[in-house]
Amino acid sequence: MDHGFKTKHFALLADLSGQVRRDGDAYQDAAYAELVDAYEATAEWARALQRKLFPDGFVRKLSKPTDQWRQRFKPYTWTRIYPRQNAPRHLAFTVGIDADGFCVKIDTVSAPDSVRAIYEELSRQDHRLSPFASIASPQVGLSWTFDQLIDWSIEAIGLFEPGYDEIARRLGLASGALHLVTDTEVSRKSFDYWRSALLENADVSGRVRRIAQQDVWFTEQDGEGGAEIKAGLDPLGNEWAVELNAPPEPGNYNRLTAVATDETGGLHLLRRGWLRGRRPAPDIRVPEFISLTGLQPLSVAAEGKAAERSWFLVADLSDPPARIRRTTAAFVELCWAARTPLAQATGKDAVAWAGGGESDQPYVLPARPALDPRVVEQLHGKVWQTLATALSAKEVRYRKWRRAGGFSIDMEIARDNGSPLLVEIKTGCSTSDVHTAVGQLMLYRELFPNLSGHKPVLLIDAKLSSAIAAAVSALDIEIHQYHWRGEGNSRSPIFSDAFCHLCGLAQITELETK
Numbered sequence: 001m002d003h004g005f006k007t008k009h010f011a012l013l014a015d016l017s018g019q020v021r022r023d024g025d026a027y028q029d030a031a032y033a034e035l036v037d038a039y040e041a042t043a044e045w046a047r048a049l050q051r052k053l054f055p056d057g058f059v060r061k062l063s064k065p066t067d068q069w070r071q072r073f074k075p076y077t078w079t080r081i082y083p084r085q086n087a088p089r090h091l092a093f094t095v096g097i098d099a100d101g102f103c104v105k106i107d108t109v110s111a112p113d114s115v116r117a118i119y120e121e122l123s124r125q126d127h128r129l130s131p132f133a134s135i136a137s138p139q140v141g142l143s144w145t146f147d148q149l150i151d152w153s154i155e156a157i158g159l160f161e162p163g164y165d166e167i168a169r170r171l172g173l174a175s176g177a178l179h180l181v182t183d184t185e186v187s188r189k190s191f192d193y194w195r196s197a198l199l200e201n202a203d204v205s206g207r208v209r210r211i212a213q214q215d216v217w218f219t220e221q222d223g224e225g226g227a228e229i230k231a232g233l234d235p236l237g238n239e240w241a242v243e244l245n246a247p248p249e250p251g252n253y254n255r256l257t258a259v260a261t262d263e264t265g266g267l268h269l270l271r272r273g274w275l276r277g278r279r280p281a282p283d284i285r286v287p288e289f290i291s292l293t294g295l296q297p298l299s300v301a302a303e304g305k306a307a308e309r310s311w312f313l314v315a316d317l318s319d320p321p322a323r324i325r326r327t328t329a330a331f332v333e334l335c336w337a338a339r340t341p342l343a344q345a346t347g348k349d350a351v352a353w354a355g356g357g358e359s360d361q362p363y364v365l366p367a368r369p370a371l372d373p374r375v376v377e378q379l380h381g382k383v384w385q386t387l388a389t390a391l392s393a394k395e396v397r398y399r400k401w402r403r404a405g406g407f408s409i410d411m412e413i414a415r416d417n418g419s420p421l422l423v424e425i426k427t428g429c430s431t432s433d434v435h436t437a438v439g440q441l442m443l444y445r446e447l448f449p450n451l452s453g454h455k456p457v458l459l460i461d462a463k464l465s466s467a468i469a470a471a472v473s474a475l476d477i478e479i480h481q482y483h484w485r486g487e488g489n490s491r492s493p494i495f496s497d498a499f500c501h502l503c504g505l506a507q508i509t510e511l512e513t514k
Contacts, residue, residue, distance in 0.1 A: 001146040004041030005097060008034060009077075010138045014099050017075035021066050035065035038097065039077050046079035046095050048146070049104075049153050053320055054083040060092070075099065080109060083164055083318050086264045088173035090115060091164070095153065102141035104153045105133030106164055108171075115171050122162070122170060132160035132167065158322025165266050165316040178260035178268060178311075180302040182251035188226040190259040190267050190317055191246035195220055195227040197321035198328065208237040213322075213377065214329035215384050215400070224248040231332040233399065235389040241336035244271060244314065253305035260300055260311070267317040269328075273297065273310050275335060284338055286310045292338035294403070295331075337399040342412050342420045380427040383459070383482065383493045384410060387423075390505050401451075409444060412454070413503055421503065422454035427461055434460070434468065441477055459499065478502070 012031045022028055043061040050057050060080040066073055076098035083093065090111040095104050105127055108119050123130035134156035141149065168174040181187050199220070201212035210217050211231075218231040226246030232239055247255035256272045273289035289312075290296065297310035315327045388411075391398045397414040401422075413421040422445070424437040441456035456477045463481060464472070472479055480499035484491045 003144065003146040003149045004044065005038060005102075005142060006034075007138070007142060009038040009041075009097065010099065010101075013038075013073075013075050013077075013097070016065075016073035019073050021071040021073065032065055035073075035077075036063065039063055039065060039079075042077040042079045042096050045146075045149060045153070046081050048150050049093075049095065050081045052150060053154055053157065054081060054093075054318075056085065057081060057083045057087065058085065076103075084265050087164075087266075088168050088264060091168050091171065091173055093157065093164070097138075097141075100128065101135050101137040102149070102152075103127065103133065103135045104156050105130060106160060106167055111171075115173065118171050119167075122167065132162065134159070154320065155322070158320040160323065161326075163316055163319045163323045163327075165262075165268070165318055168264075174262055174264055174266070176263040177299040177301045178262050178270075180251040180270075180300060180306055180311075181259040181261055181267070182303070184225075184250055186267075187250035187259050188246060190269070191225070191227040194269055194315060194317060194324065194328075195229065197324040198229070200321050200325075205235070206237075208235070210235070210385075211325050211329050213381070214325060215381060215388070216329040216332045218332075225250070231328075233333065233336045233388060234392045235385050236392045238392055241332050241339055242271065242275060244269070251302060251306055253302075253309060257314075258306075258311065259317070260298075269314040269317055270298070270300070270311040271314050271331070273312050275339060289338060293334040295334065333400050333402075337401065340397050340399040340414075342397060342399065342414045376427050379491070380425060382491070383425050383427060383461075386493050387411065387425075387495070387503075390500075391503065394505055396504055403448065407444060407447070409440060410459075415504055419453045419455050421457050422451060423457045423459055425459045431468075434458070434464065434472070438472055438475065438477060442475060457499075457502070459495075461493070 012035055016028070016031055016035075019028075021032070039062060043059065043063075046059045046061065050059050058081075060082070062078050065077075076096050078094055078096040080092035080094050082089075090109050092107060092109050093104065094107045095102075097103065107127075108116055111119065123132065127133045128135060136152060144152065162170065165174065181190070198211055198218065199209070203210040203212070207219055208217050209219070216231055216233060217235050217237060218229050219237060221228050223245055225248035228243070228245040230240040230243050232241035234240070244257050247258060249255070250258065256274060258270045260268050260270050262268065273284075273286040273293075273295070275284040275289065284292070286297070295312050297312055300309075300311045301307065302309070312331075313327075314331045315324045317324065319327070388398060391413065399412050400408070400410065401412050402408040409422055410425045411421075411423040413423060415421065422441060424440055426433045426437050437458050437460075441458065445451045445454060445456065458472065458477055458479050459482060460479065461482055461484065464479065469479055480496055480502070482493045482495045482499070485494050486492055
């Protein structure tokens with residue numbers, strides 16, 4: 001099916017931009033009619049996207065190619081999508097075309113100057129640089145079918161960071177307290193929807209599933225209140241970081257997981273900051289949970305003792321499924337890290353927020369020219385899974401590490417005899433990847449006191465030149481190369497004897513991934 005956009009639409013938007021509409025101008029009259037078609041194509045794009053991604057939402061379209069006040073031609077088409085009926089009117093998903101191409105983004109709508117100023121900071125002052133906007137060139141977009149345009153839009157929105165509800169909170173457009181849901185049916189349906197997002201495209205290995213594009217594994221079952229999930233970073237499923245179980249009695253103060261609603265009708269999955277002890281470790285209570293994860297409790301209104309509890313956000317359930325998976329995975333990673341102490345921090349700035357990592361954002365470091373970034377992301381995840389599986393089997397403690405501001409390291413590994421390892425994994429490397437990894441390993445040990453005693457390791461699948469290898473080694477960074485066995489999806493990383501010994505493992509020969 002044709003999406004209705006033509007090459008001439010882009011040319012006309014560029015040519016007439018800013019011109020005042022003149023009655024009786026034959027060229028402008030013809031161009032105006034053509035651009036009305038472009039606006040209608042934009043509206044159809046928005047309607048189809050809303051039906052697939054935001055079934056409870058609605059669309060608001062602009063039909064005129066000229067602005068309202070001065071009757072000047074606009075350089076773009078624009079249609080708004082609100083994700084739910086009571087969504088903040090000053091914030092919307094928008095789709096349209098302009099000189100840069102096809103664009104989908106989160107944007108403000110007639111917002112006060114104070115709100116717009118915060119938005120501009122979040123969007124880096126330019127929608128072409130915004131982390132919650134995506135652009136496809138006219139050449140690429142014009143080659144798509146209508147269905148391909150919708151699929152691209154859904155994928156792009158799933159990668160937006162922050163998401164819609166998080167942006168609304170930061171802009172002060174959704175600043176009221178959340179209210180715990182007490183309706184059993186609403187709670188059950190919300191948990192079922194969240195579970196379906198986790199199950200979508202999940203890899204399955206026996207009873208254990210892996211969240212798509214995340215280094216988090218989980219099991220699921222039906223309980224008295226609905227979906228019950230155990231999740232963690234162990235591919236074998238021997239240990240879990242956190243349980244997220246639908247409560248049989250929603251809103252009960254004794255339950256650890258809940259659904260809450262905001263003043264706009266948005267639903268949010270919450271978890272209390274209490275992790276029950278495992279191994280010989282004691283329970284982790286709220287003050288320690290905050291200290292170890294960096295998370296802050298939300299303002300939540302509830303009845304009775306439930307109002308005294310501290311609740312933390314797991315996922316905004318109005319987000320696209322891809323972001324629900326990503327934010328859930330980040331929460332699980334933080335819980336895993338809180339449960340997995342590796343080194344004693346010292347100093348007032350020593351607390352680092354461990355957990356997330358490169359799964360929080362798509363892996364877009366430049367690869368070899370012939371290697372697609374998505375392939376890099378997939379292979380990088382396979383290396384991480386292989387190593388995590390081996391460590392779990394040997395009961396070696398490991399975790400991801402991150403801190404607010406985009407600081408992240410692939411893995412910390414505890415050792416019985418020696419300081420913990422700080423491992424950065426690179427796959428399909430270019431020279432710039434090596435520079436990035438070395439910079440991370442050097443900088444982080446200076447910035448964060450609890451990493452200062454770690455042994456830095458660069459785990460890489462490329463053979464470095466002797467000059468670069470010598471320079472990296474001179475920085476006291478160990479370099480270990482792994483190689484690949486097999487072809488296509490059956491490829492498995494093979495680690496060197498030296499690296500296995502460093503981690504306290506026997507040689508890893510093969511990882512069986514289903």
